Amino acid sequence: MTHYFLAEPPASPAKTGVLLINLGTPAAPTAAAVKPYLREFLSDQRVVELPRWLWQTVLRGIILPFRSGKSAHGYQKIWQSEGSPLYVYTERSALALEQHLRKAMADAPLVAFAMTYGAPSVADTIARLKQQGVSRLLVLPLYPQYAASAGGAALDKVWQVLLQQRNQMSVRSISRYYDHPGYIQALAGKIEQHWQQHGRGDKLMLSFHGIPQAQHNAGDPYPQECRQTAVLLAQQLKLAESDYIVAFQSQFGKAKWIGPSTQDLLVSLPKNGVKKLDVVCPGFAADCLETLEEIALQGREDFYAAGGTQYQYIPCLNDDSAWIEALAALVQTHLHGWG
Incomplete structure (x- = not known):
C-alpha cells in the first residue's frame, strides 16, 4: 500500500508550541449540526469498544436518528451568545495562557487549542502551528484524570497527524494532571x-x-x-x-x-x-x-x-485566573530544558 506524506512548509527558525485539546462541540445547537458531531465522536473505538460493524449498525440506525434531536435540545438550553460554552471557555483559556506565558517567559511558546471531534480539528491546528514555524509541540488534553476514551482519544489524533508528517515535529505530552x-x-x-x-x-x-x-x-x-x-x-x-x-x-x-x-x-x-x-x-x-x-x-x-x-x-474552572496560573506552571514544568 502506497503512503503519501503531506507536503511540508519551508524550514524556519524552530519555535515551540502548546496545544490544548478538549472534547469538541457541534457548530450550532441544531439536530443537523449535532448529528455529524455525534457520529464522529461515537464512531471512535476509544469511546465505544465494540466491533465496528455491529456498533455502526446500531449507531446509524438507532442512536443518531433519535439522540441528535435530544442533544440539540440540551445544547439550546446552554448555548451562549458567543457560541458553545465549551468552545468559548477553551478559546479564552488558550488566549489567557499565551498572554500569561509571554509575561513569564523570555521565549514564550505559541498557544493554540483544538477539539478531538469537530472544529478546530487537531490536524488543522497542528498544520497551522507548523506553518508558523513550530517544530516542538507540547500537547495537553484538558482532562485532569486520564481515561483512554478522553485523554487517550485526544492523543491518538496527534499521533495520527505525526504519521502523515514528512518532517516530524518533536512532541511532548501531558496525559494527566489529577494531582497537580x-x-x-x-x-x-x-x-x-x-x-x-x-x-x-x-x-x-x-x-x-x-x-x-x-x-x-x-x-x-x-x-x-x-x-x-x-x-x-x-x-x-x-x-x-x-x-x-x-x-x-x-x-x-x-x-x-x-x-x-x-x-x-x-x-x-x-x-x-x-x-x-x-x-x-x-x-x-x-x-x-x-x-x-x-x-x-x-x-x-x-x-x-x-x-x-x-x-x-x-461552575468549572473555565478561564479563571487561578486556573490559568496553574496551567502556566504545568506547561512551564514540562517545557523545562527543551530547546
Whole structure:
C-alpha cells in the first residue's frame, strides 16, 4: 500500500508550541449540526469498544436518528451568545495562557487549542502551528484524570497527524494532571469562593464523568485518579470523609458503568437526610453540555423532585485566573530544558 506524506512548509527558525485539546462541540445547537458531531465522536473505538460493524449498525440506525434531536435540545438550553460554552471557555483559556506565558517567559511558546471531534480539528491546528514555524509541540488534553476514551482519544489524533508528517515535529505530552498542586488549589479556591458568596450545603458532591466498568477492568486508571483528586481536594478544603461524596455521571447504554451513579445519588440523598447539596465537576476543565445541562439544570430538577430543598452547582474552572496560573506552571514544568 502506497503512503503519501503531506507536503511540508519551508524550514524556519524552530519555535515551540502548546496545544490544548478538549472534547469538541457541534457548530450550532441544531439536530443537523449535532448529528455529524455525534457520529464522529461515537464512531471512535476509544469511546465505544465494540466491533465496528455491529456498533455502526446500531449507531446509524438507532442512536443518531433519535439522540441528535435530544442533544440539540440540551445544547439550546446552554448555548451562549458567543457560541458553545465549551468552545468559548477553551478559546479564552488558550488566549489567557499565551498572554500569561509571554509575561513569564523570555521565549514564550505559541498557544493554540483544538477539539478531538469537530472544529478546530487537531490536524488543522497542528498544520497551522507548523506553518508558523513550530517544530516542538507540547500537547495537553484538558482532562485532569486520564481515561483512554478522553485523554487517550485526544492523543491518538496527534499521533495520527505525526504519521502523515514528512518532517516530524518533536512532541511532548501531558496525559494527566489529577494531582497537580496548582489544579487542586484552583479547584479549592473556586469552591471556597462559591461558599463565601452563596453559603454551604449539607454535603459536597464531586461528580466526574463515568466510563464503562469493562474499560476499568481492562486497566484504565481513571476511577483511581478521580478518587485521588477527591482526597487531595478534601484535604485542601479541610473536609471530613462525611462532608463529601464522589460520583460518576453520564452513563449511556445498558452496560455496567463505574459508580456510584450521580443520577441515582441525586434521588437517594434527600431521602437520607441530605436536603442541601453542592455539586462540582472536577473532571471538566470547562463547562459544557454535561455540566450545564445534565448537572446544573437536570440535576437540580431531579434533586428537588426527590425532596431536596437547596441545590447549588459550582461552575468549572473555565478561564479563571487561578486556573490559568496553574496551567502556566504545568506547561512551564514540562517545557523545562527543551530547546
